[in-house]
Amino acid sequence: MSNRPPILQARGLHKSYASGARRLQVLRGVELTVLSGESVSIRGESGSGKSTLLNLLSGLDAPDAGELQWEGEATLSAARRGRLIGLVFQSFYLVPELDALDNVLLAARLQGPIGAAERARACDLLGRVGLADRTGHIPGKLSGGERQRVAIARALMNKPPLILADEPTGNLDEGSGEAVIDLLLALCAESGCALVLVTHNAAHANRCARRLFLREGGFHPV
Amino acid sequence: MPWPLYLALKQLFPTGRRFPFFTFISILGVALGVGLLIVCISVMGGFGREIRNMIVNTQGEVQVRSEGLMQDPRAVMDAIEKVPGVLATTPFAEGVVMLQYQNKPAFPAIQGVDANRVDRVIPLRQFIVAGEYDALDDDRVILSAQLAMTLGARLGSRISVYSPLLLEKLKTDEILIPRELEVCGIFEIGHQQLDSSVVIVTLRTMQELYGLGRAVHGVNVKLGEGIDPDRATADINRALPVDGVAKSWMDANQEFLFVLQLEKNMIFFLLLFIIVVAAFSVASSLLIAVVRKTREIGLLGALGASPGQVAACFCCQGVIIGIVGTAAGLGLGFAVVHFRNDLVAGFTRLTGSQAALERFYQFSQLPAYLSRTDLLLIISSALIVSTLAGLLPAWRAAKLKPVEALRSE
Numbered sequence A: 001m002s003n004r005p006p007i008l009q010a011r012g013l014h015k016s017y018a019s020g021a022r023r024l025q026v027l028r029g030v031e032l033t034v035l036s037g038e039s040v041s042i043r044g045e046s047g048s049g050k051s052t053l054l055n056l057l058s059g060l061d062a063p064d065a066g067e068l069q070w071e072g073e074a075t076l077s078a079a080r081r082g083r084l085i086g087l088v089f090q091s092f093y094l095v096p097e098l099d100a101l102d103n104v105l106l107a108a109r110l111q112g113p114i115g116a117a118e119r120a121r122a123c124d125l126l127g128r129v130g131l132a133d134r135t136g137h138i139p140g141k142l143s144g145g146e147r148q149r150v151a152i153a154r155a156l157m158n159k160p161p162l163i164l165a166d167e168p169t170g171n172l173d174e175g176s177g178e179a180v181i182d183l184l185l186a187l188c189a190e191s192g193c194a195l196v197l198v199t200h201n202a203a204h205a206n207r208c209a210r211r212l213f214l215r216e217g218g219f220h221p222v
Numbered sequence B: 001m002p003w004p005l006y007l008a009l010k011q012l013f014p015t016g017r018r019f020p021f022f023t024f025i026s027i028l029g030v031a032l033g034v035g036l037l038i039v040c041i042s043v044m045g046g047f048g049r050e051i052r053n054m055i056v057n058t059q060g061e062v063q064v065r066s067e068g069l070m071q072d073p074r075a076v077m078d079a080i081e082k083v084p085g086v087l088a089t090t091p092f093a094e095g096v097v098m099l100q101y102q103n104k105p106a107f108p109a110i111q112g113v114d115a116n117r118v119d120r121v122i123p124l125r126q127f128i129v130a131g132e133y134d135a136l137d138d139d140r141v142i143l144s145a146q147l148a149m150t151l152g153a154r155l156g157s158r159i160s161v162y163s164p165l166l167l168e169k170l171k172t173d174e175i176l177i178p179r180e181l182e183v184c185g186i187f188e189i190g191h192q193q194l195d196s197s198v199v200i201v202t203l204r205t206m207q208e209l210y211g212l213g214r215a216v217h218g219v220n221v222k223l224g225e226g227i228d229p230d231r232a233t234a235d236i237n238r239a240l241p242v243d244g245v246a247k248s249w250m251d252a253n254q255e256f257l258f259v260l261q262l263e264k265n266m267i268f269f270l271l272l273f274i275i276v277v278a279a280f281s282v283a284s285s286l287l288i289a290v291v292r293k294t295r296e297i298g299l300l301g302a303l304g305a306s307p308g309q310v311a312a313c314f315c316c317q318g319v320i321i322g323i324v325g326t327a328a329g330l331g332l333g334f335a336v337v338h339f340r341n342d343l344v345a346g347f348t349r350l351t352g353s354q355a356a357l358e359r360f361y362q363f364s365q366l367p368a369y370l371s372r373t374d375l376l377l378i379i380s381s382a383l384i385v386s387t388l389a390g391l392l393p394a395w396r397a398a399k400l401k402p403v404e405a406l407r408s409e
């Protein structure tokens, strides 16, 4: 187990936001190492800084202090992020003008020209998330659960070694949420992809191999 | 296809939506501007060409004149005809006379032409509306249409011609005997000034009326197809014996052509503003799209798009609207130009202004001509303006930070 290489290493992450005249210290020295293929859940109260942390982990935002390494490298260009990290958000963020298949393919298009292999993979992924007969539907014609499943297929499209999911079931009813978590865990396990799952739901969190709790700017064991 | 272009196309023409309204309005704006430019510049160009043809048809492409009289036109013509590019030459003498027919006087300009040569330079024959061009001899005259009408003269009428030379004779107390000429033809060129009061006689008659002897006032020159009048004029000037200066029709009508060109430029400039206004609407609808799609722009960043690529995506939308709008505008413009006479006919029938149109504009058919340069100018300015319209939204989109964009609700 421990001889698996780390995908992501975070050391002493600090992040604060200006809040009026004072600064709001959201993260105060977060330490986190995610190994290849492992699943980690992060719980925490609303406003505890989970999204802030994920933004740092995905390289979309920079920490005030601390170190980050992705597969041993401290820099993460936009293009490399597209290859290395699949992102799943609470509110899906599908492109409304594109149908389900094109939304999944978009992740590949951003990496370079696409061909038959990419199309086949996108179709396959949509089949795996149970949307084989919905490939031509635009997001407006899909239910919330179906949209999130498209987003999961998109996150997996480039075969990233790491998935960061920020409350993926937050906008879904219980049944759909359950299905989404099942899929996420199954697909990650299948492809050997590490998963960091931010969630409010204790049951969902408990299905991950490692469980963390974010409080007062740092991790506490559950 | 690079993905910014792909996404731009998809955003303008989304999957599954048959009628993208925003896109249609934006394209329509550009198309109307381009179409209007095509129509107006074509008609302006048509008039310009009519005028050019009229000038060239009545003066030749190059006119050679001397300071005073050209005493030896033969030698001058021989010299000119050796210049490469020159097809034919014809001498002319010109002046003013007084005409009288049944007590009605007129003071038209008079042109003496060499009946044997003039045809090769100036297509007089094609302007004859009554009578025979070939009947012109030393005792006959061809009148312009309106002059004939004012005088009430017809074919076969005999008119008296008084030349300024008669005034000299008056001083020496000689008896005034006017020259009697018979009308053998009536011409109409389609130009108010020329049609109102010009008479054409043979060169010999003119030389007698003015006492010129064998001298003429100048020589009209016809050039071969596609010969540059300015080049040929320079060549002719070099070949000319001492007396005589050649001027191309463009030089001779410089002021007039300048006004014509200025008018066309003004119209182009004013109508270009329609495209500029259309571009503002393109820019504003793209700006709205940037705001509306803030979260998707953030998503693109999360998926690995660089700010430059995001900018390219919105810039492409401006370019695509420009290209499609320009193409539609070209189609629209050329269709209107093609059916212009039917449109004018329909319009005048509606307003009952057919007669007025013909009287004031001396045409019943609207001319149209669009030069390649004008066409390219219209196309490129439409494309440039609509590309510029995409730049501001593109810059706004590129400035969005993915984290903040994703956070926006």
Ligand SMILES: Nc1ncnc2c1ncn2[C@@H]1O[C@H](COP(=O)(O)OP(=O)(O)O)[C@@H](O)[C@H]1O
Residues within 6 Å of the ligand: A017, A018, A024, A026, A044, A045, A046, A047, A048, A049, A050, A051, A052, A053
């Ligand atoms: N861009 C920002 N500017 C100011 N405050 C922010 C910003 N982003 C987050 N915060 C604040 O940081 C805290 C943590 O936010 P967030 O990471 O979204 O929490 P969580 O995802 O755990 O609910 C919140 O109090 C929030 O108001």
Ligand SMILES: [Mg+2]
Residues within 6 Å of the ligand: A050, A051, A052, A166, A167
């Ligand atoms: Mg959050």
